[in-house]
Amino acid sequence: MxxxxxxxxxxxxxxxxxxxxxxxxxxxxxxxxxxxxxxxxxxxxxxxxxxxxxxxxxxxxxxxxxxxxxxxxxxxxxxxxxxxxxxxxxxxxxxxxxxxxxxxxxxxxxxxxxxxxxxxxxxxxxxxxxxxSRDDNVETVLYRLMRGTGPLGMAGIAPFRPFSDDPSGSDFVIAxxxxxxxxxxxxxxxxxxxxxxxxxxxxxxxxxxxxxxxxxxxxxxxxxxxQAVPAIARAIQGQRQWRDALQPVIDRWLAAVQIQEKPLTLRRLDRIGREAETDPTATPLGDQAVAVEALRRCWQRSGWPLRDMGQFHWTRVFEMLAGRGPDAWTLPGAIEIRRDSWAVTLVRRDG
The missing domain is CATH 3.40.50.620 (HUPs)
Incomplete structure (x- = not known):
């Protein structure tokens, strides 16, 4: 046939x-x-x-x-x-x-x-x-763009990804x-x-x-x-390639900054040594773009809502990590962030 x-x-x-x-x-x-x-x-x-x-x-x-x-x-x-x-x-x-x-x-x-x-x-x-489909991917990126997504959000829907960052779902794959x-x-x-x-x-x-x-x-x-839809789809593919290249940098940022996952505790960036200024191979810990995407991954692993986290909120968290702004704040999703002399701790109020 x-x-x-x-x-x-x-x-x-x-x-x-x-x-x-x-x-x-x-x-x-x-x-x-x-x-x-x-x-x-x-x-x-x-x-x-x-x-x-x-x-x-x-x-x-x-x-x-x-x-x-x-x-x-x-x-x-x-x-x-x-x-x-x-x-x-x-x-x-x-x-x-x-x-x-x-x-x-x-x-x-x-x-x-x-x-x-x-x-x-x-x-x-x-x-x-x-x-x-490709149309779903384009619509998703437009939706994220109007909500204030970061660069990784512009990479669209992943063709393959773990079902969940939680250990109970990490063995399953969404295709x-x-x-x-x-x-x-x-x-x-x-x-x-x-x-x-x-x-x-x-x-x-x-x-x-x-x-x-x-x-x-x-x-x-x-x-x-x-040709708007295929044009945006090509841009998404480019962003996806950029995202894949950025993943190792995010891994190194988390290894250098994250103290523990529960409660999420991160070293203050202004208290970490200045290796990046003298070592060209070091991860740029003070790079806001890298830090924000690393923080998104922390949110996903913690199961916290990403919906209402706009670029303004990510920037504020980065500033607190860098030692600027208030010492305490409440983020969307009832996430409380507190800063002491050496670290920043984030806890979900109802968790």
Whole structure:
């Protein structure tokens, strides 16, 4: 049977980012909402892992669907669609229902994430595969930019990253192998094989900021710059390369500055020796850009909220580390920061 070119191109794009040899012998949980992106990802991975049919892989694929119940019957219809799809593909499915009353983006994301984590642990899976596209990546960067992100935030969504910096989630990996594929390209690929998907009508509502970016901001940009999305995607790739080059510098900064993780205690930069002034190979401890990105990593490891931490807050923390400004302050997320004669300590008030 001849594979239509759009579908073959999609499979080739996934293979180039995530070769089947990397997941064929381990467990993969695929988050499937029923939308085009996740349906294409599930179909593509199943076809790849089962080819050639003569060599049965020791690994497995499990689909996971979280029904938020935000849209009543429509949400239930999404779940039914995913159930029928997985039966057709002969893939096990896990479904969980959320609380329809909690409709804010952050709560929905947290509950879905907890569900995926539980499914991975239950099945002993190594990967969580998610169908984020190039458009999702661009929208994420625009969202972060307007909230005041730092350079690493401009690197967008990582194609591979640990599920969590917490030890309980560090053995699991989130894979997003479709970040180089456009949303329209994915839909064209599905049409070429007559594969249906579900459209979430709530995506048309601008009540959520990300939807406003998708429905209003990006089209307005494209009206003046038709190639805006691929252009931003190329910029993201450049930032990602810069981020990868910066990671060893951040590691050395933390090794020199962090005293302990719980409570998070950091040496005052104005109390550390001046090695960087005489040793050209030393980590620039007083470089604000490096310090801020190292602090972001501390936040992630501690499980503290990053949402409301803007560049103003990171700059204030850096100044306190450098011996300037007040000796005590409260940051978003109820993070209290205190400075003594040699160190700065950060503690979450409710933790």
């Amino acid at each position: 001849t594979i239509p070119p759009p579908w073959q191109n999609l499979r080739d794009a996934i293979e180039s980012v995530w070769p089947v040899s990397r997941y064929r012998d381990v467990g993969v949980v695929v988050g499937c909402s029923g939308g085009a992106d996740s349906v294409a990802l599930l179909r593509g991975l199943v076809e790849s892992v089962r080819h050639p049919a003569a060599a049965a892989p020791p690994g497995f694929i499990v689909a996971a669907h979280f029904n938020h119940q935000f849209r009543g019957r429509e949400s239930d219809a999404d779940a039914d669609f995913v159930r029928q799809l997985t039966e057709q593909l002969a893939v096990p499915l896990e479904i969980q229902c959320g609380q329809a009353a909690e409709q804010d983006e952050q709560s929905a994301r947290n509950h879905r994430r907890e569900f995926f984590h539980a499914v991975m642990r239950r099945h002993g899976a190594r990967y969580l595969a998610l169908g984020h 997003r192998p479709m970040l180089d594929l456009g949303r329209d390209q994915i839909r064209e690929a599905l049409r070429s094989i007559d594969a249906p998907w579900r459209e979430d009508a709530s995506n048309q509502s601008n009540a959520y900021r990300r939807n406003w970016i998708r429905n209003e901001l990006v089209p307005a940009m494209q009206s003046q710059f038709p």
